[in-house]
Amino acid sequence: MIVFRYDKTFEGLLTCIFDAYSRKVFPQKLVGEGEPSPLFTEEEHGVITETTKSSRVWKALEKKLPKEACSMLMHVWLSELPESDDLLFRYIRKVIDSPHNVSTNFTDDDVLEVHKIAKKVSKERLNLIQFVRFQKAADDMFFAPVSPIFNSLPLTMNYFTDRFADQKWLIYDIRRRYGFYYDLKTAQEVSLDDDTHLLSGKLDEELMAKDEKLFQKMWKSYFQALTIKERFNPRLQRQHMPRRYWKFLPEKN
Amino acid sequence: MTPFFKDLFAAFSSEFSFFVKMNEQVHEKLKVLAESAKYDISCASSGTTRKNKPGTIGSAEGWGICHSFTEDGRCVSLLKIMLTNYCIYDCAYCINRRSNDIKRATLTVNELVDLTIEFYRRNYIEGLFLSSGVINSPDYTMERMVRVVKDLRTVHRYNGYIHMKSIPGASSELVHEAGLYADRLSVNVEIPKETNLKMLAPEKDHQSVYKPMFYIQQGVLQNKEERMRFRHAPRFAPAGQSTQMIVGATDETDKDILQLSTALYQRPSMKRVYYSGYIPVNTYDPRLPALKQAPLVRENRLYQADWLMRFYEFKASEIVDDAFPNLDLEIDPKLAWALRHPEAFPVDVNKADYSMILRVPGIGVKSAKLIVASRRHGRITSSALKKIGVVMKKAQYFITCHELATFTVNEASPEYVRKVLTAVKKPAKKGFDERQLTIHFPD
Numbered sequence: 016m017i018v019f020r021y022d023k024t025f026e027g028l029l030t031c032i033f034d035a036y037s038r039k040v041f042p043q044k045l046v047g048e049g050e051p052s053p054l055f056t057e058e059e060h061g062v063i064t065e066t067t068k069s070s071r072v073w074k075a076l077e078k079k080l081p082k083e084a085c086s087m088l089m090h091v092w093l094s095e096l097p098e099s100d101d102l103l104f105r106y107i108r109k110v111i112d113s114p115h116n117v118s119t120n121f122t123d124d125d126v127l128e129v130h131k132i133a134k135k136v137s138k139e140r141l142n143l144i145q146f147v148r149f150q151k152a153a154d155d156m157f158f159a160p161v162s163p164i165f166n167s168l169p170l171t172m173n174y175f176t177d178r179f180a181d182q183k184w185l186i187y188d189i190r191r192r193y194g195f196y197y198d199l200k201t202a203q204e205v206s207l208d209d210d211t212h213l214l215s216g217k218l219d220e221e222l223m224a225k226d227e228k229l230f231q232k233m234w235k236s237y238f239q240a241l242t243i244k245e246r247f248n249p250r251l252q253r254q255h256m257p258r259r260y261w262k263f264l265p266e267k268n
Numbered sequence: 269m270t271p272f273f274k275d276l277f278a279a280f281s282s283e284f285s286f287f288v289k290m291n292e293q294v295h296e297k298l299k300v301l302a303e304s305a306k307y308d309i310s311c312a313s314s315g316t317t318r319k320n321k322p323g324t325i326g327s328a329e330g331w332g333i334c335h336s337f338t339e340d341g342r343c344v345s346l347l348k349i350m351l352t353n354y355c356i357y358d359c360a361y362c363i364n365r366r367s368n369d370i371k372r373a374t375l376t377v378n379e380l381v382d383l384t385i386e387f388y389r390r391n392y393i394e395g396l397f398l399s400s401g402v403i404n405s406p407d408y409t410m411e412r413m414v415r416v417v418k419d420l421r422t423v424h425r426y427n428g429y430i431h432m433k434s435i436p437g438a439s440s441e442l443v444h445e446a447g448l449y450a451d452r453l454s455v456n457v458e459i460p461k462e463t464n465l466k467m468l469a470p471e472k473d474h475q476s477v478y479k480p481m482f483y484i485q486q487g488v489l490q491n492k493e494e495r496m497r498f499r500h501a502p503r504f505a506p507a508g509q510s511t512q513m514i515v516g517a518t519d520e521t522d523k524d525i526l527q528l529s530t531a532l533y534q535r536p537s538m539k540r541v542y543y544s545g546y547i548p549v550n551t552y553d554p555r556l557p558a559l560k561q562a563p564l565v566r567e568n569r570l571y572q573a574d575w576l577m578r579f580y581e582f583k584a585s586e587i588v589d590d591a592f593p594n595l596d597l598e599i600d601p602k603l604a605w606a607l608r609h610p611e612a613f614p615v616d617v618n619k620a621d622y623s624m625i626l627r628v629p630g631i632g633v634k635s636a637k638l639i640v641a642s643r644r645h646g647r648i649t650s651s652a653l654k655k656i657g658v659v660m661k662k663a664q665y666f667i668t669c670h671e672l673a674t675f676t677v678n679e680a681s682p683e684y685v686r687k688v689l690t691a692v693k694k695p696a697k698k699g700f701d702e703r704q705l706t707i708h709f710p711d
Binding site for chain 1 (some may be wrong): 342387562641645649656
């Protein structure tokens with residue numbers, strides 16, 4: 016088995032493609048630095064990430080694929096699923112080797128799998144947009160903890176900067192320990208050194224704005240008043256609003 | 269908090285306590301008015317493209333988003349609320365009718381505006397859905413509602429979504445002003461047949477509903493023309509209008525309802541018709557049927573039929589006709605159509621038109637699109653169909669895909685297919701494994 020070892024970045028993955036074609040050696044598996052090599056490894060090549068190589072590959076992909084398919088690749092990368100890099104590698108090879116646009120051939124297993132994973136990641140993006148709940152802090156900053164199963168937070172930034180343009184906010188992914196802070200101009204990636212107090216998902220009452228508790232209470236009772244008892248259907252509720260989000264929703268606590 | 273700020277807070281505490289007290293009152297009103305507004309089911313918040321202007325709050329770009337789901341599984345997208353639930357009318361189907369003994373409340377314009385902005389800032393809602401009971405006169409009520417949306421747009425420079433109900437009987441000037449600030453306007457038909465409407469709501473008639481509907485339509489069309497000439501002419505109700513019908517409170521058949529919605533959809537600005545299964549809110553009224561439960565299945569079937577008309581290129585006359593004036597409650601309308609028309613099947617997924625593939629039960633819009641895209645690259649097999657997401661349990665009787673001859677609806681007869689697809693699956697007994705042999709010991 017031929018194995019390429021790379022640094023587990025998206026640029027690194029694209030460099031793997033470049034190296035494979037220039038060496039005319041195609042790996043069966045990609046492994047990260049420090050991971051043990053799989054059984055029966057015959058040949059191992061260490062890939063050194065270079066932006067010149069990766070951007071050449073990306074340009075070629077943009078030429079061969081429609082825009083949506085390119086963003087799908089990004090989505091699959093952000094899924095962080097095990098072996099999603101192998102999937103992307105196989106997919107990109109098919110794209111480069113075929114004279115046609117393969118991204119619509121859903122009878123191909125890899126194409127369909129990329130499509131499905133991309134859909135899941137964008138569903139998680141939608142869930143974030145739906146269920147982020149800001150809590151207002153005393154210094155007029157709006158804070159929201161999240162914990163998505165895929166790393167979809169970067170995909171939501173367009174939405175949040177457009178919508179909440181005149182308020183400072185911080186959305187913090189407590190699972191991956193990083194977040195985005197918006198300072199009324201741009202959203203920047205931040206990771207706090209001491210984030211233990213944020214991990215509970217609730218702002219400390221000391222730090223909360225004076226009327227924050229009241230608005231949470233009002234929202235909760237509004238939400239409860241809206242239920243039509245004759246139509247009670249908790250299963251449908253769970254289907255649309257998965258349980259894993261409930262701990263961040265004031266109406267569900 | 270630094271000690272300095274703590275002192276500051278203490279100094280202003282009297283002011284703050286006043287503020288909180290006022291909000292406690294608002295809290296009570298909010299509960300009462302939400303309770304009154306919840307039977308209006310429209311919740312869409314898409315169809316408009318207002319981007320954020322730098323330095324202001326909100327945006328109504330892209331698709332509408334549901335921000336929460338209540339325990340009945342309905343989505344909460346907009347802050348659905350009434351300005352007041354006092355009403356001069358006495359409509360039998362309505363919870364807020366004059367003769368009902370319920371808690372009444374009225375929000376001031378400022379209270380509602382503040383509430384909307386604060387909820388919006390916390391990403392609780394997508395915008396405002398403003399409705400109201402009628403006080404004094406339709407115009408008086410409408411004017412107060414217009415003040416709310418005007419304040420939101422001009423004073424707070426809010427760009428989020430606003431859905432506003434147009435009060436039946438309101439004047440055309442007020443409807444026009446409302447359209448300048450709201451994204452969508454709506455007037456509810458409520459009861460499809462006028463005679464039935466007259467019976468349940470003696471103060472209303474279809475005139476009072478269709479007139480404002482017509483004003484909105486006129487405004488939208490006029491605005492379209494203006495914007496062709498002047499690119500920056502202010503938009504008028506960019507998300508069009510919608511309406512709602514109550515199902516099951518009166519004796520209309522599904523044919524009556526679907527024919528009316530077809531007629532409504534043919535109007536240029538009508539975007540959605542909602543169907544609301546009648547929930548027995550005023551059980552004491554003898555004009556209303558005594559229902560044990562809201563007709564939820566029927567409502568679901570009507571929505572399915574509505575989808576068939578909007579996305580599957582079906583006509584109302586194909587779904588229901590004089591021979592079948594009501595929708596089949598046991599099977600969905602698309603399957604019902606397919607079983608009534610076995611001559612149209614089997615469909616060859618490798619050759620047939622997109623519109624014919626759409627008509628196959630078990631294939632939806634998404635899978636039909638994937639099929640049409642994929643078949644350029646090669647033949648599609650039944651295993652590929654399964655992976656794409658086609659429900660083969662249903663579709664197998666209606667398709668061929670260049671494989672061995674299958675047992676289609678023509679060989680099997682529609683009655684057989686119906687029997688198989690509606691068979692109730694017995695729930696497995698607890699602790700009983702079907703794969704396991706059992707030995708029966710006589711006692």
